[in-house]
Amino acid sequence: MKVVYHCYGGSHASPVAAAIHLHTLPAERIPTRQEILSLNLFDKVAPKMYGTLIPLGIDNEGNEIFVLGARNASDILLKVLKGVTRMIGENHQDYLFVDVRPCINIWMRIGGFLSRSVGLVFFGRPIVTWGVRKAYPSIADLVSQTRSRLRQNKVGSR
Amino acid sequence: MKLKIIYHCYGSAHSSVVAAAIHLNYLPKNRIPTSSEILNIPHYDRTMTRDLGTPFLIGVDQLGHEVYILGRKKAAQMVENLIRSILQYYSHSPNEILLVNALERLSIITTIGGTMSRGAGIISLGRPLTIWGIKRSYPNFVALVNTVQDRAAQMVQDNSSS
Numbered sequence: 001m002k003v004v005y006h007c008y009g010g011s012h013a014s015p016v017a018a019a020i021h022l023h024t025l026p027a028e029r030i031p032t033r034q035e036i037l038s039l040n041l042f043d044k045v046a047p048k049m050y051g052t053l054i055p056l057g058i059d060n061e062g063n064e065i066f067v068l069g070a071r072n073a074s075d076i077l078l079k080v081l082k083g084v085t086r087m088i089g090e091n092h093q094d095y096l097f098v099d100v101r102p103c104i105n106i107w108m109r110i111g112g113f114l115s116r117s118v119g120l121v122f123f124g125r126p127i128v129t130w131g132v133r134k135a136y137p138s139i140a141d142l143v144s145q146t147r148s149r150l151r152q153n154k155v156g157s158r
Numbered sequence: 159m160k161l162k163i164i165y166h167c168y169g170s171a172h173s174s175v176v177a178a179a180i181h182l183n184y185l186p187k188n189r190i191p192t193s194s195e196i197l198n199i200p201h202y203d204r205t206m207t208r209d210l211g212t213p214f215l216i217g218v219d220q221l222g223h224e225v226y227i228l229g230r231k232k233a234a235q236m237v238e239n240l241i242r243s244i245l246q247y248y249s250h251s252p253n254e255i256l257l258v259n260a261l262e263r264l265s266i267i268t269t270i271g272g273t274m275s276r277g278a279g280i281i282s283l284g285r286p287l288t289i290w291g292i293k294r295s296y297p298n299f300v301a302l303v304n305t306v307q308d309r310a311a312q313m314v315q316d317n318s319s320s
Contacts, residue, residue, distance in 0.1 A: 051236025053243040068240075073233040077240055079211030080230070084241055084255070087162060087213060087226070090248050 001150060002064045003096045004081070010054065010069025011045040012112050012128055013100040013139065018056045018065050020143040027144065030136045033129050043115055043125050045069055051077060063150055074099065096153075098146050103138045107131025159317045161223045161310055162254060164213055166237065167261040170229030171205040172288050173299070174260040175216075178225050180303045182217040187303070190296045193289050203285050205229055223310055234259055253313045258306050260299075 003021070005014035019025040019039050036042060041054065050069045058064050070077040078097050086092040108131035115124025132139075163181070165174035179185040179199040196202060201214065210229040218224055230237045238257055245252055278284070292299075 048235070049239060051233070051239035051243075053240055053247060055247060070236065071233070073231060073236060076211035076230055076233055077236060080213070080228070080237055080240055081244065083211065083213040083228075084244050085248075087224075088245070088248060088250055088254060 001096050002094050004066045005098050006068040006070050007100040010067050013104050014067045015041040017100045017139050018067050022057050027140050103135050105135050163256045164226045164228050165258050165260040166228040170227045174227040175201045177260040178216045178227050187300050253317050
């Protein structure tokens with residue numbers, strides 16, 4: 001399947017979820033600041049890029065993992081994604097969407113806003129990174145639920 | 159090569175519907191249509207909130223291009239980014255889809271009428287207002303469609319030469 005982790009900006013919560021899914025970040029312990037900051041997309045996506053579907057890799061069961069920043073328009077963008085995929089003759093039933101926004105805490109919100117929207121990377125980045133470490137168990141939990149859903153789908157389709 | 163042309167606007171109920179109808183010759187280019195002609199085009203002032211984000215095929219033009227409408231609220235830039243990245247991911251040509259913003263030339267009257275009819279559900283007041291607004295800005299819609307048809311012809315040429 002194609003798994004799309006989506007959140008507000010596609011810059012913090014969903015890249016971390018995707019990294020856990022792809023074992024770039026550990027699932028069993030909270031990573032260091034350095035480990036989080038070394039993610040390719042972390043705190044990097046510019047607002048003018050919102051809406052871009054970014055493929056990050058394939059997990060060890062063959063599922064392809066994506067990240068999408070959809071602001072508050074995820075309902076619309078996910079329908080566009082399916083509709084356009086179908087329009088160009090590709091398989092639109094292959095997608096699983098995972099909303100990572102429920103895992104976002106106030107520190108990620110403030111730090112993310114300062115760094116991405118205001119452009120104060122120097123102030124925002126340490127705050128959002130701290131927020132990610134606090135939210136980490138719930139993000140790891142969401143990823144593990146997603147993995148079980150994918151396995152059930154596989155069993156179901158046989 | 160045949161293109162897919164998507165006219166998009168806020169709610170895919172008025173401006174994109176009218177632009178697609180002109181493109182497909184359901185509405186005339188040489189005169190301003192009557193109110194009943196506008197009301198009778200498919201999807202006009204009918205789209206519901208749950209339809210937002212889903213592209214609807216309205217018809218196929220004389221050159222074989224598929225013409226769609228799409229409602230995307232204020233997410234025009236994100237939809238553009240998304241469609242570009244989907245085409246790229248599936249290794250399709252970026253010129254397979256021509257995305258056209260139909261809202262740039264809309265009269266404020268239609269916006270107000272549309273909000274009343276689609277947003278607030280006051281159809282009896284809102285619908286006539288949208289029609290009045292569409293008629294006022296009708297030449298702009300015709301100009302937009304002409305630009306799009308020229309652009310489509312250019313893209314077909316580019317696609318076949320590359």
